[in-house]
Amino acid sequence: MSNARQKILARLRDAPRPDVTSIGKGAVESPVWDLDERIRRFTDRMTAVRAEVVETSPDTWMQALQAVCQRAGARNLLYSAASPFGEAISRQPPVAHPVTTGLESHKWKTTLFHEIDAALTTTLGGIAETGTLMLWPDMQEPRMMSLVPPVHIAILEAGKLFNTFSEAVAAMQWQDGMPTNALLISGPSKSADIEQTLAYGVHGPKELVVLLIRD
Amino acid sequence: MNTAKPKQVYFFGTCLVDLFYPEAGLAGIRLIQREGVDVIFPQGQSCCGQPAWNSGYRNEARDVAAAQLALFTKEIPVVVPSASCAGMMKEHYPALFSGTPLESTAIALSKRVVELTAFLVDVLDIRVEDLGDPQKVAIHSSCSALREIQVGDKIETLVSKLSRVDKVEQAYKRECCGFGGTFSVKQPDISGAMVADKTASIRETGADILVSQDCGCLMNIAGAFDRQGNGPRCMHIAELLWERTHADD
Amino acid sequence: MQTTDAGFDIRIRDALGNERVRGNFRRAMDGLMQRRLDLFPDAEAMESLRQHGMRIKASALSHLPELLEELEAKLIANGIRVHWAETPLEANQIVLDIMQSHGATSMIKGKSMVSEEMGLNHFLEQHGIDVLESDLGEFILQLAGEPPSHIVAPAIHKDRYQIAELFREKFPDIPYSEDIDELTQSARAILRDRFETAEVGLSGVNFAVAETGTLCLVENEGNGRMSTTVPPVHIAVTGIEKVVEKLEQIPPLLTLLTRSATGQPVTTYFNMISSPRKPGEKDGPEEVHLVLLDNGRSGIYSDPELLATLRCIRCGACMNHCPVYTRIGGHAYGTVYPGPIGIIFEPQKGGLDKYGALTTASSLCGACGEVCPVRIPIPSLINRLRYEANHSNGVTPGSGSKHKNSEALLWKAWSLLYRNPLLYRMMTKAATRLRMLAPGKAGPWTRYRTAPKPAARSLHDLARTHGVDNE
Numbered sequence: 013m014s015n016a017r018q019k020i021l022a023r024l025r026d027a028p029r030p031d032v033t034s035i036g037k038g039a040v041e042s043p044v045w046d047l048d049e050r051i052r053r054f055t056d057r058m059t060a061v062r063a064e065v066v067e068t069s070p071d072t073w074m075q076a077l078q079a080v081c082q083r084a085g086a087r088n089l090l091y092s093a094a095s096p097f098g099e100a101i102s103r104q105p106p107v108a109h110p111v112t113t114g115l116e117s118h119k120w121k122t123t124l125f126h127e128i129d130a131a132l133t134t135t136l137g138g139i140a141e142t143g144t145l146m147l148w149p150d151m152q153e154p155r156m157m158s159l160v161p162p163v164h165i166a167i168l169e170a171g172k173l174f175n176t177f178s179e180a181v182a183a184m185q186w187q188d189g190m191p192t193n194a195l196l197i198s199g200p201s202k203s204a205d206i207e208q209t210l211a212y213g214v215h216g217p218k219e220l221v222v223l224l225i226r227d
Numbered sequence: 228m229n230t231a232k233p234k235q236v237y238f239f240g241t242c243l244v245d246l247f248y249p250e251a252g253l254a255g256i257r258l259i260q261r262e263g264v265d266v267i268f269p270q271g272q273s274c275c276g277q278p279a280w281n282s283g284y285r286n287e288a289r290d291v292a293a294a295q296l297a298l299f300t301k302e303i304p305v306v307v308p309s310a311s312c313a314g315m316m317k318e319h320y321p322a323l324f325s326g327t328p329l330e331s332t333a334i335a336l337s338k339r340v341v342e343l344t345a346f347l348v349d350v351l352d353i354r355v356e357d358l359g360d361p362q363k364v365a366i367h368s369s370c371s372a373l374r375e376i377q378v379g380d381k382i383e384t385l386v387s388k389l390s391r392v393d394k395v396e397q398a399y400k401r402e403c404c405g406f407g408g409t410f411s412v413k414q415p416d417i418s419g420a421m422v423a424d425k426t427a428s429i430r431e432t433g434a435d436i437l438v439s440q441d442c443g444c445l446m447n448i449a450g451a452f453d454r455q456g457n458g459p460r461c462m463h464i465a466e467l468l469w470e471r472t473h474a475d476d
Numbered sequence: 477m478q479t480t481d482a483g484f485d486i487r488i489r490d491a492l493g494n495e496r497v498r499g500n501f502r503r504a505m506d507g508l509m510q511r512r513l514d515l516f517p518d519a520e521a522m523e524s525l526r527q528h529g530m531r532i533k534a535s536a537l538s539h540l541p542e543l544l545e546e547l548e549a550k551l552i553a554n555g556i557r558v559h560w561a562e563t564p565l566e567a568n569q570i571v572l573d574i575m576q577s578h579g580a581t582s583m584i585k586g587k588s589m590v591s592e593e594m595g596l597n598h599f600l601e602q603h604g605i606d607v608l609e610s611d612l613g614e615f616i617l618q619l620a621g622e623p624p625s626h627i628v629a630p631a632i633h634k635d636r637y638q639i640a641e642l643f644r645e646k647f648p649d650i651p652y653s654e655d656i657d658e659l660t661q662s663a664r665a666i667l668r669d670r671f672e673t674a675e676v677g678l679s680g681v682n683f684a685v686a687e688t689g690t691l692c693l694v695e696n697e698g699n700g701r702m703s704t705t706v707p708p709v710h711i712a713v714t715g716i717e718k719v720v721e722k723l724e725q726i727p728p729l730l731t732l733l734t735r736s737a738t739g740q741p742v743t744t745y746f747n748m749i750s751s752p753r754k755p756g757e758k759d760g761p762e763e764v765h766l767v768l769l770d771n772g773r774s775g776i777y778s779d780p781e782l783l784a785t786l787r788c789i790r791c792g793a794c795m796n797h798c799p800v801y802t803r804i805g806g807h808a809y810g811t812v813y814p815g816p817i818g819i820i821f822e823p824q825k826g827g828l829d830k831y832g833a834l835t836t837a838s839s840l841c842g843a844c845g846e847v848c849p850v851r852i853p854i855p856s857l858i859n860r861l862r863y864e865a866n867h868s869n870g871v872t873p874g875s876g877s878k879h880k881n882s883e884a885l886l887w888k889a890w891s892l893l894y895r896n897p898l899l900y901r902m903m904t905k906a907a908t909r910l911r912m913l914a915p916g917k918a919g920p921w922t923r924y925r926t927a928p929k930p931a932a933r934s935l936h937d938l939a940r941t942h943g944v945d946n947e
Contacts, residue, residue, distance in 0.1 A: 016770075017560035020716065023774035024541035030780050032538045036531030036851070040524050040728060057741065113758070120758045121706070125672045142731075142742040154758040159701050177727040177742075187723040190688045192754055193705070196746035201698040203660060204738065205613035205629060207500075207636050208507050211660035214612060215667060216698020216745065238944070240935040242894070246904055247928050249935035256944055268939040270946045271897035279887050281840060283862030287891035294895040374842035403799045407839025414836055415920030420492050420803050421839070422924060450925030 042176050043141065050140035050173045051224065057143020061199035062212055063220040073097075073225050077132070077165065078106035080221050084163045086130035090123075092152040095134050097167055113152060124156050130163035137172030138222075139180060139196070145222065146180060147195040155193050164217040166197070170226040230350050235265040237305040239295070239340075241312045242274035243442040244463075251442065251463030255308040255343050258469055262351045266306075269298040275307075277315040280323065282409045289323055292316075296332050304350075305340045308465055310372035310440050311408075313342035317376060342372070344381035344440050344464055357389040359471035364392045365434035365459065367425070367448065369441035370403050382440050382464050389471055395432040399424065406447035422451040426458060434459045438467050483810060484833045491808040497633050501805050504632045508796040511739025512847070529732045530851040532725045533787040540777065543686045543719045544768070550689025554751040556764045567769045568599040571678070571711055574765055575605060578709055580675035586693070586700035587611035588680030589627050589790060590713045590769055592812045596678075608670050610699035612663050619646050625806025627813060628737045628792035633805050667699070677703035677761065681714035682789070683729060684766070687722045691766065693747040694733060696740075701747050710749075710761040716768050717777075717786040729789060732849035736791040772825035772873070779871045781860060785820050787850040794844035794854060800837050809834060816844035820857045823865075829874035832865040904934040 045053065055065045068076040081089055088109035092098045101110065107130075115123060124131075133153045136146040145166050149155035158164045174180040177196070181187070186194070201216030212218065236259060244252040256266050272295060276288035295316075299305050307313040317340045324333035347353050366382055373379040386394055405411065405421025425448060429437055437452075437459045439445050445461050452458025462470075491497065516522040536543055548558045561567035571594075575583065583605055585591065597607045597618075609618040613630035617623065619642050624630030631639070640654040643662060650662050679700055683692040691712050693700050704710045720729065734740045753760035776785050795801040795815025806814040811822045811831065819838060823831040835858055844854045861872065866884070868876025893899050907914075911930040918927040940946075 016562045016566060019562060020560055020768075020770045020774055021541050021544065023770075024544070024716075024777055027774075027778040028780060030534070030538050030783060032531070032534045035534045036527040036529075040528050041521065061744070117758050121672065125668070144742055151756045151758065154760075155701075155705055156759045159698060159705060177730065178724065181724060181727060187687055190690050190723075190748065190750040192749070192751045192757060192760055194690075194748040194750070195701075196742065196748075197744070198742045198746075199744050201696065201744055203612045203697045205611070205616070205631055206634075206639055206656045206659060208504050208629065208632070209636075209656050211657050214660060214664055214697040214699070215610065215671065215702050238939075240939075245935040246907055246930050249931045249933060249938050252935035253938045253942060256939065256942070266944055267947060268936075268944040270901070270936055270940065272936075273894045273897065273900040276894075279890065281859060281862070282883075282887065283835075283859070283864075283866045284884070284887040285863050287887040290891045291894045294897070370839070370841040370843075374846050401843075403839050403841035403843070405799070405839060407841065410836070410839040412920050414488070414800075415923055416489055416492055417800055417803060417837065418839070419924035421799055446928050447925065450921075450928060453926040454922075454924060 042178060044175055045140060047170065047173070050175060051170060051226070053140045054138055054143050054173060055224075058199060058222060061143070061202065063143070063199045063222060065222045065224055067224050067226060069226060073167070073223050074100060074104060074106065076223055077101075080165055080223070081106045081130060084130055084219060084221075086163060088127070088129050090128045090131040090157060090161065092133075094152040097134060101132070113154065113157070120154070120156070124160040128161040130165055131157040131161045132165045132167070133157050134167050135172070136184070137174060137180060138168045139174055139177050141176045142198060144177070144196050144198040147197060148191045149193055149195065150191065155195065158195065158197060159216055162213070162217055163219045163221070165221045165223065167223045167225060170224055232262070232350060233264060233304055235267060235301075235303050237299050237301070237303060238266050238268045239272055239275070239299070239305050239307045239312070240268070241307060241309045241442070243446065244308055247446060248442045248463055251466045252308055254463070254469035255306070255465035257473070258347060258353070258465060259306065259351070262353060264351070271298050275312045275315045276323070277312060278408055280315065280319060285323065289327070292320060292323060292333075293329055296329055296336055299336055299339070303339065304346070305336065306343055306346045307340060308343040308440070308463065309442060310342050310369050310376055310378060311443060313340050314371040314375040316340040342376060342378050342440070344385055345378040348381045348384050353388070355388050355468065355472040357391045357471050358474065359389070359391055361391045361393065362435040363395050363433060364436045364438055364467070365395050365397050365429050365432050367404060367429070367437060367439045367444055369439060369444045372440050373401060378440070382438070385464055385468060386438065389468075395434050397428040397432045399428055404444045404447050406443045408443065411447060422447055426451045426455060430458060436467065437461045438464050440464050484808070487808040487810055488804050491804040496635070497805050498803060500633055500635050501802050504629070505796050505802045508739065512736055512793060512796070515735040515739045515741065525728065525732060526849055526851050528728050529849050530787065532720065532729060533789070533850045536719060536721050537717065537777070537783060537786055540716070540719070543721055544716060547684055547686040547689065547719050550686060551766060554689045556689065556751060556766055559765060559767045561767055562770045564594040564769070564771055567594050567713060567767050568596055570767050571596060571713070572600060572603055572605070574709065574711055575600070575676055578675065580709065582606045582674050583608070583676045583678055584670055584674035584703050584707065585609050585614070586677070586679040586695065586703040587614050587630070588678065588713055589812065590680055590715055591678065592624060593771060594713065594769070596713075608667075608674070610667050610671070610703055612660065612697060612699075615663055615667070616642065623807070623812070625814065626792060626795060627790055633807065671702040671706050674703070674707045676709045676711060677707040678711045678713065679704050681712050681718055681766070682733065683726055684714060684719045685723050685726060686719055688750060690723070690748050690750045692726060693749070694730070694743045694745070695747070696744040698745060701745055704747065704749060705760055708761055709763045709765075710752075711765045711767065713767045713769060716770055716773050733789050733791050736793040736847065736849040775873065776824045782824060782857060782871070784852045785824060785857060787852050788817055788821070789850060791849055793847040793849065797843040797847050799841060799843065800839070804837070809837070816854045820854060820861060823861055823874070824872050827874035827877070828861065828865045828872055829877035832874065832878040835861045835865060901936060904936065908932060908934050908937070
C-alpha cells in the first residue's frame with residue numbers, strides 16, 4: 013500500500029505546477045450586525061427549519077427549560093452535572109427523572125438509544141447568519157447527546173453569538189487545536205430525498221430547542 | 228458604456244448569415260451605415276471556424292480562422308451579427324492560435340471583435356422611430372449572448388426602443404434552444420426534445436414575431452415551427468430593426 | 477456500467493420517451509435552480525464568492541502532493557490511519573481488510589459518491605459483508621437495486637408513489653402510505669436499530685483540512701453523524717483532490733456548497749472529525765481510517781487545463797442547470813457521475829474509448845459553467861475532450877479512440893473549401909443558384925425541423941451590389 017502512496021505522489025510531483033497567482037480575485041464581504049440583529053437573524057433561520065428558539069435570561073432559563081420538557085413530554089432529561097447549568101439542574105431538576113452523563117460507559121449507548129427522551133447540552137456559541145449552534149462535544153457532554161435522543165435542548169449564551177462561521181473560527185482560533193469532533197447544528201434533522209419535499213425528524217433529533225440566554 | 232463612434236468598421240457576416248439569412252446581414256450593414264459609419268465587407272471572408280472547433284477538429288478550424296485573420300487587418304472594430312461567432316473570435320481565437328506564429332494577430336483581432344447588438348447599443352447608441360404595425364415580440368437570446376460574451380441585455384434594449392412593439396416573455400427563456408451547432412445532428416433526439424419545448428413555450432406567449440441575435444438558434448427554432456405547421460415569424464434583430472425603422476426601401 | 481456509443485443512444489432514447497421520469501426531473505431541477513437562486517440574491521456578491529472558491533481550490537491543487545503529505549501527517553498525529561489506493565479495487569480491498577481485521581460482517585454507510593465509484597457495496601457483499609445504506613435516498617435506491625441518478629439527491633428520479641410501492645413490497649408489515657412524512661418515519665424506525673448495532677460505519681469526505689487533520693462532512697438527516705459516531709470503527713473514503721489547505725477556508729467553501737447544491741444557507745449538520753475517541757470520551761469510534769483514492773485523478777492533474785476538473789466540490793449545480801440532464805436524467809449517462817461534471821470527469825478517469833460518447837451530450841450552452849461555485853470552465857473542457865477524442869496525441873486515456881475517418885475527411889474537405897475565398901464563393905454561388913434542389917430530408921436534423929434552404933443571393937453578393945467596400 014505504501015507503493016500506491018509512492019506512485020500517486022510521484023505522479024503528482026511530476027506534473028507541471030499551475031500558476032495560480034492571477035486566479036480568482038475579489039474580496040468577500042462579511043456582515044457585521046449588532047446583538048439584537050444577530051438574535052433576530054439567528055431566530056429567523058432556526059425557526060424557518062422548525063427549530064424552536066426560546067429567549068430567556070439567567071434568572072428564568074430554568075423555568076423555560078421546565079416548560080420545554082413538559083411540552084415535549086420528556087419524562088427524563090440527560091445532562092452534564094459538571095457545567096454551571098448542570099449544577100443548577102441537579103439542584104432543581106425540571107423533570108421527574110434527571111440522568112447525568114456520569115453514567116457508566118458500557119450503558120451509554122443503550123441508554124441513549126432506548127431510554128432518553130431529551131438531552132440538554134451547552135454550546136460553544138452560535139452563528140447568526142445561518143442559524144447555527146457550535147458544539148465541541150467532550151467527556152462531559154459526549155456527541156451522541158445531540159444526535160440520538162428525539163429531543164435536543166441546547167443552551168446558547170447570547171454573548172457567544174457570532175455573525176458568521178468565518179468570524180467564529182477566527183475569533184476562537186480553531187486551527188490551533190480541533191477537538192475529536194466539532195459540530196455545527198442548524199435545526200432538527202430533515203431530508204428532502206423524496207420529491208424534494210422536506211420531511212423532518214429523520215435520523216437525528218426530531219426536535220431542536222434553543223434556550224437563548226440573554227443578560 | 229458608450230465608446231467613441233468609429234469612422235469605419237469591418238463587417239464579418241458569418242457563414243450562416245451568408246447562405247441562409249443574407250437579408251439580416253444586409254440589414255445589419257445598413258443599420259451601421261445609417262449612423263454615418265463606413266462599412267467594409269471583405270469579400271474573401273467565409274467562416275470563423277466554430278463548427279470544426281466545437282466538433283474537436285481544431286486544426287481544420289485554425290486553417291479556416293487563419294484565412295479570416297488575413298482579411299481584417301486594419302485597427303478598426305469587426306462587427307459580427309452573431310453572438311456565437313463573435314464569441315468564437317473573442318473568447319477562443321487566442322487559445323486556437325496559442326503557440327503558433329499567428330498568435331499575436333489572433334489576440335489583436337479578438338480584441339476588436341464586437342457583436343452587432345452590443346455595437347448598436349453601446350457604441351452607436353442608436354435612436355429609432357418605430358414605423359411598423361403593432362406586434363407582439365418574443366426574444367430568444369442565444370447561449371453565447373447570455374453566457375459567453377454576456378450581451379443578452381442588448382437585444383432587450385433594442386426591442387424596447389421599438390415603441391409599437393409589445394414584448395412578451397416565454398417560460399424557460401434562458402434555457403438553450405437545442406441548436407448547439409453539431410449537437411443538433413450528433414444528439415438529434417435530445418436536441419429535438421429541447422427545440423420542442425422551446426417552440427411550445429414561445430407559442431404559449433402568442434408572439435407574432437420571435438427575434439434573436441443568432442441565426443443558428445433562428446434556423447433551429449424556425450425550422451421546428453415550420454415542421455409543426457405554424458408559429459411566429461422568426462427574424463434576426465437586425466432585420467426586425469431595419470424593417471420597422473426605415474422609411475424607404 | 478460501461479458506456480458504449482450504442483448503449484448511450486439507446487438509454488437516451490428510452491429516457492426521452494419516459495414521460496414520468498422526464499416530469500420528475502423537470503420539476504426537481506426547476507425547484508433546485510430556484511432554491512439556489514434564492515440564496516444568491518446579490519449577483520456581485522455571488523461572483524466574488526465564486527472567485528474566492530475557485531482561488532481556494534485552485535491554490536490547494538497547485539501544491540496537491542505537499543498538501544496530501546501534510547494532511548496525512550496531521551491525521552496520523554491525530555490518531556487517524558491513512559491508506560492510499562490507486563484503483564477502486566485496491567480501495568475496496570483496504571476496506572475489506574479493515575473489516576476482516578475486526579471480524580466485522582456488517583457495515584452502515586453514509587452517502588459517498590467515491591464509494592459508488594469503487595463499487596464498494598457489490599464488492600463487500602461478494603465477500604459476505606452486509607452493507608446498508610443509511611441516507612434516505614440511497615436507502616431507497618438500495619431497496620430498488622438502482623444506482624444514484626444525481627450526486628446530491630440520489631433518488632431524484634423517483635416520485636412518492638414509486639417509493640410507496642417499493643416500501644410496500646419490501647416492508648409488507650408496515651402499513652402502506654404515500655405520505656412523505658410517514659415514509660420518512662418508516663425509514664427512521666427501520667434504520668435506528670442498524671445504527672445501534674453496526675460494526676463499521678463508512679462515510680465520504682466533503683473537505684479534508686490539511687492544517688488540522690480534519691475530515692468534514694455535510695448532511696441534513698443525521699445518518700452521517702450516526703455512521704461516523706456510533707459504530708466502533710469509522711472508515712472514510714475520498715478522492716485525493718478533496719484536500720483543502722487551511723481551516724479558515726472551510727466556511728466559504730461550505731456556504732458555496734450548501735447554497736449551490738440545495739439552496740440552503742447551511743445543512744442541518746456539519747461534522748468535523750479530527751481523531752478517534754480519546755481516553756475518557758464516552759462515544760465515538762475507537763478507530764478512524766481514511767482511504768485516499770486516486771483512480772485517474774493524478775493523470776488529470778498532469779494537464780494544466782484539464783486540472784480544473786479536480787476543483788469540483790460535488791455540489792450538483794451543474795446538472796441541476798443542464799438542459800440535457802433535465803431531459804435524459806442521470807441514469808442515461810450510465811456512469812457514476814452524470815451531467816456536466818460527469819461528461820468531463822468520467823472520460824478522463826475511465827478513458828475516452830469507453831466514455832468518449834458522453835462528450836457529445838452537450839450543446840455547450842454554458843449553463844453549468846455559469847453556476848459552478850468553483851468556476852470550472854466546463855464547456856471549454858468538453859470542447860478540449862472532443863479534440864482529444866478525435867486526436868491520438870492527447871493526454872487523456874483513450875485519446876484518438878473516437879476518430880472516424882468519415883468525419884475527419886468531412887472536416888478536411890470543409891476546411892479546404894472554407895479557407896479558400898474563391899472556392900467558398902463558388903460553393904455559395906452554386907448553393908444559392910441551386911437552392912430549389914436543396915434536400916428536404918437532411919439526416920437527423922429533419923427529424924424535428926424542416927431543412928433550411930439557401931437564400932436566393934448570398935450576403936457576399938448583396939454586399940457587392942449594395943456597393944459596400946471590399947477593403
